[in-house]
Amino acid sequence: MYQNWSQDSPEERQQKIAALYYDKLKHAGRGHEAVKYVRGLRKGHHDQSELQYSVIIEGLSVLEAALKYQVDFKYLFVCPADIYSPLAQLVLAQLTDKAHHSFLVSPKTFTLISAKDNSNGLLAVSGIDKAKLKELKSRSPELIIILDGLETPGNIGTIIRSADAVNADGIIITNRRARLFTPLMVRSSRGACFKFPIVESSVSEASSFLLSNDYEIILADTAAPINYYRHSYSRPTALIMGSERFGISIEWYTYPHTKVSIPMYGDCDSLNVSIAATVLLYEMRLQKEKLLNRA
Amino acid sequence: MYQNWSQDSPEERQQKIAALYYDKLKHAGRGHEAVKYVRGLRKGHHDQSELQYSVIIEGLSVLEAALKYQVDFKYLFVCPADIYSPLAQLVLAQLTDKAHHSFLVSPKTFTLISAKDNSNGLLAVSGIDKAKLKELKSRSPELIIILDGLETPGNIGTIIRSADAVNADGIIITNRRARLFTPLMVRSSRGACFKFPIVESSVSEASSFLLSNDYEIILADTAAPINYYRHSYSRPTALIMGSERFGISIEWYTYPHTKVSIPMYGDCDSLNVSIAATVLLYEMRLQKEKLLNRA
Numbered sequence: 222m223y224q225n226w227s228q229d230s231p232e233e234r235q236q237k238i239a240a241l242y243y244d245k246l247k248h249a250g251r252g253h254e255a256v257k258y259v260r261g262l263r264k265g266h267h268d269q270s271e272l273q274y275s276v277i278i279e280g281l282s283v284l285e286a287a288l289k290y291q292v293d294f295k296y297l298f299v300c301p302a303d304i305y306s307p308l309a310q311l312v313l314a315q316l317t318d319k320a321h322h323s324f325l326v327s328p329k330t331f332t333l334i335s336a337k338d339n340s341n342g343l344l345a346v347s348g349i350d351k352a353k354l355k356e357l358k359s360r361s362p363e364l365i366i367i368l369d370g371l372e373t374p375g376n377i378g379t380i381i382r383s384a385d386a387v388n389a390d391g392i393i394i395t396n397r398r399a400r401l402f403t404p405l406m407v408r409s410s411r412g413a414c415f416k417f418p419i420v421e422s423s424v425s426e427a428s429s430f431l432l433s434n435d436y437e438i439i440l441a442d443t444a445a446p447i448n449y450y451r452h453s454y455s456r457p458t459a460l461i462m463g464s465e466r467f468g469i470s471i472e473w474y475t476y477p478h479t480k481v482s483i484p485m486y487g488d489c490d491s492l493n494v495s496i497a498a499t500v501l502l503y504e505m506r507l508q509k510e511k512l513l514n515r516a
Numbered sequence: 517m518y519q520n521w522s523q524d525s526p527e528e529r530q531q532k533i534a535a536l537y538y539d540k541l542k543h544a545g546r547g548h549e550a551v552k553y554v555r556g557l558r559k560g561h562h563d564q565s566e567l568q569y570s571v572i573i574e575g576l577s578v579l580e581a582a583l584k585y586q587v588d589f590k591y592l593f594v595c596p597a598d599i600y601s602p603l604a605q606l607v608l609a610q611l612t613d614k615a616h617h618s619f620l621v622s623p624k625t626f627t628l629i630s631a632k633d634n635s636n637g638l639l640a641v642s643g644i645d646k647a648k649l650k651e652l653k654s655r656s657p658e659l660i661i662i663l664d665g666l667e668t669p670g671n672i673g674t675i676i677r678s679a680d681a682v683n684a685d686g687i688i689i690t691n692r693r694a695r696l697f698t699p700l701m702v703r704s705s706r707g708a709c710f711k712f713p714i715v716e717s718s719v720s721e722a723s724s725f726l727l728s729n730d731y732e733i734i735l736a737d738t739a740a741p742i743n744y745y746r747h748s749y750s751r752p753t754a755l756i757m758g759s760e761r762f763g764i765s766i767e768w769y770t771y772p773h774t775k776v777s778i779p780m781y782g783d784c785d786s787l788n789v790s791i792a793a794t795v796l797l798y799e800m801r802l803q804k805e806k807l808l809n810r811a
Contacts, residue, residue, distance in 0.1 A: 289783070383791060385782035411784050450808060486801060487680035488584070489706050492794065496678060499791045500798050506781060513745060514809045 223307035231302030231328070238301035238313070239325060245317045246299060249324035251333055255296050256326070259334040259346060265400075273348040276402040279340045284312050286412020287347060294320040296346040300331035303342030313343060320345065336404060349402060352418035354430045357391040363457055364389045364505055365436065367427060369473060370396040370464040371494060377401070378409025379495035380462070385413035386499075387506040392419045393427050393459075396470050424472040431459045438478040440469055441501055443491050445480035452481055454505045462498045465491060518602035526597035526623070533596035533608070534620060540612045541594060544619035546628055550591050551621070554629040554641060560695075568643040571697040574635045579607050581707020582642060589615040591641040595626035598637030608638060615640065631699060644697060647713035649725045652686040658752050659684045659800055660731065662722060664768060665691040665759040666789060672696070673704025674790035675757070680708035681794075682801040687714045688722050688754075691765050719767040726754045733773040735764055736796055738786050740775035747776055749800045757793045760786060 226234055239246065249256055261267055262275055275295075278287050287294075297320035304313060317323050326334075335344055357365060366384055371377050377399055384392060394401065401421075407414055422430075431438055436459040439452070461478075463469030483497055491497070507513045521529055534541065544551055556562055557570055570590075573582050582589070592615035599608060612618050621629075630639055652660060661679055666672050672694055679687060689696065696716075702709055717725075726733055731754040734747070756773075758764030778792055786792070802808050 286783075379788055379791065382784055383787060385784045386778075386780050386787055388781035409788075413782070413784060416783065448807075450802060483681075483798070484802075485681050486683035487708070488581075488711065489677055489680045489708060492678060492681055493674055493704075493790075495788075496674065496791055496794045499787065500795055503778070503795050507745060507779075512743075 223310040225307060226305035226310070229305065234304055235301040238299065238304060242317050242323070245323045246325040247323070249298070249326050249330070251330050253324065255322065255324055256330060256334060259296070259298070259344070262346070263334070263336065271351070273350055274402040276347045276349050276407065277344065277404055278347055278407060279335060279337045279344045279404070280408060281308055281312055281341050281343070283407055283412040284316065284343060284345060287345065287415050288312070288315050288319070290412070290415035292347045292349065292415050294345050294347050295322065296320065297323040298326050298331065298334060298344045299323060300326050300328055300342035302328050303331070303340065306341065309341040309343065316343065316345060349415065352391070352420045354393070354420055354422060354426065356418045357393075357420065357430070358434060363509060364502070365391050365393060365431070365459045366498065366502070367393040367395060367459055367461045369424070369461055369469050370398050370467055371462070372398045372464050372466065374399045374401070374403040374406035375409045376493070376495045378406035378414060380498045381410040381413045381417065383495065383499040383502055385416060387502045389417070389502065391417050394419065394421045395424045395427055397421055398464065424470065428473070428476040432476065438473070438476060440473060440478050440480045441482070441497060442469065442480040443482055445482035447479070447481050448484050449481040449501050449504055452479060454508045458505050460498070460501055460505065462494055465494050518605040520602060521600035521605070524600065529599055530596040533594065533599060537612050537618070540618045541620040542618070544593070544621050544625070546625050548619065550617065550619055551625060551629060554591070554593070554639070557641070558629070558631065566646070568645055569697040571642045571644050571702065572639065572699055573642055573702060574630060574632045574639045574699070575703060576603055576607055576636050576638070578702055578707040579611065579638060579640060582640065582710050583607070583610050583614070585707070585710035587642045587644065587710050589640050589642050590617065591615065592618040593621050593626065593629060593639045594618060595621050595623055595637035597623050598626070598635065601636065604636040604638065611638065611640060644710065647686070647715045649688070649715055649717060649721065651713045652715065652725070653729060658804060659797070660686050660688060660726070660754045661793065661797070662688040662690060662754055662756045664719070664756055664764050665693050665762055666757070667693045667759050667761065669694045669696070669698040669701035670704045671788070671790045673701035673709060675793045676705040676708045676712065678790065678794040678797055680711060682797045684712070684797065686712050689714065689716045690719045690722055692716055693759065719765065723768070723771040727771065733768070733771060735768060735773050735775045736777070736792060737764065737775040738777055740777035742774070742776050743779050744776040744796050744799055747774065749803045753800050755793070755796055755800065757789055760789050
């Protein structure tokens with residue numbers, strides 16, 4: 222259905238797209254409100270509202286993920302000069318269908334808002350709802366991950382990617398240190414960040430929710446005497462990961478919990494947090510699927 | 517023994533250090549041969565020799581690791597204005613003792629060679645020997661990791677950090693795509709890259725070495741019918757990881773091997789390669805330690 226336009230000149234692509242989507246695309250120059258909004262977002266302006274994260278999404282695979290998870294697209298920016306692959310055209314068609322406002326921008330204007338080398342001429346701004354704890358309850362309660370005080374959006378995104386791999390039910394962020402839904406977090410998550418309820422919460426509200434819903438709280442603690450593979454994860458499980466620098470905040474330790482560690486056989490005293498999280502998550506998932514015999 | 521010099525002015529630190537190490541530190545300005553060498557290294561000049569990697573090392577913890585693993589320090593650059601913590605002074609003392617040539621540089625010159633925000637005024641250039649396959653044989657042969665065609669120095673470094681955690685015996689790089697011993701690789705490995713023999717090899721030489729030393733070759737393949745936890749890793753194990761983009765090169769498949777996969781329960785079709793490697797490595801290590809009951 223879609224042909225490859227790589228032989229066309231940028232001007233020819235511009236004409237085709239402007240014609241195909243004449244009723245959807247409005248021209249926007251660098252002074253346009255929406256363009257200025259994105260540039261402000263990049264600099265950290267437009268403080269997150271209480272209800273939504275404003276998220277810049279670029280890259281075909283994360284845009285596809287965002288479409289799959291039915292994200293709300295407020296703005297779409299289209300730079301036809303860079304759109305030529307069949308996949309880019311397909312994503313363009315889907316996005317113009319969904320976006321509240323779609324803008325046609327020049328290559329110059331696009332470079333002002335794009336931060337990625339190979340954006341294929343597409344950039345979206347979405348509003349991602351800030352989830353509430355009660356939304357977690359409505360899913361089959363089995364495996365929730367709590368990220369306490371993590372500092373690196375890349376690590377958070379990678380853990381979310383792993384959360385998808387083990388079919389976890391949601392993510393809770395306590396003692397948030399890192400900005401959420403940055404381009405790096407979105408990219409590291411491979412778009413899985415749009416799939417899960419991601420809840421920001423205080424420790425007391427999160428623990429209250431977890432304990433009243435029969436979750437067993439598991440703290441990943443390098444000093445724990447029990448190794449992770451020795452514990453039986455038969456109850457609904459809430460895995461708490463702390464930052465590499467500070468560990469898990471002391472408040473989590475004041476609630477009923479079990480500590481588990483990953484044995485370290487070499488000189489380093491810890492693993493990268495997203496790596497440690499995934500080692501634990503796989504043990505938990507495989508046990509819950511009854512695929513492992515454990516002593 | 518070492519006091520904190522944070523209350524001293526940069527000039528006072530300069531005086532103290534110049535006095536303490538008057539016999540070791542030579543002044544070097546931006547035109548100095550060694551300074552120009554480091555700047556060239558940063559730009560990718562000074563193509564790696566056949567025998568050694570030239571490695572820029574900065575950051576106190578990786579310098580400590582390099583000292584621990586008795587790396588050969590060719591050059592040390594010292595910017596006294598930035599040295600104040602007791603740890604930095606200790607590392608400075610150890611480095612000036614080991615380095616072939618130590619240079620005292622001004623803050624301006626230091627910014628020309630440093631790429632890190634908090635370098636604590638210390639930067640070293642080391643020569644890391646390129647290991648040979650036969651060096652792997654001399655260690656207790658149990659668990660070797662082969663990285664085939666990986667593209668990201670950060671992922672390579674993170675896998676090396678995990679290799680330390682499971683006490684692996686060495687790393688083989690085949691079909692090298694990424695630059696090795698970049699600052700990001702060193703940092704991601706937390707200095708464990710100085711601990712292991714890291715061997716660059718062709719697939720045919722590596723496979724020949726492995727098979728003649730009774731290693732079982734395990735290919736991490738997302739399409740493999742066997743899940744990783746179902747295999748018994750009782751023989752010496754060589755785990756091959758491929759790049760996220762291209763997988764393992766076809767040549768590895770032409771040698772006797774077993775393919776294993778990590779089950780994916782969500783929408784993503786793969787895990788980050790350093791994450792996948794660590795999940796597999798822990799299963800292998802725990803089995804070899806006879807800590808797991810398997811069906």
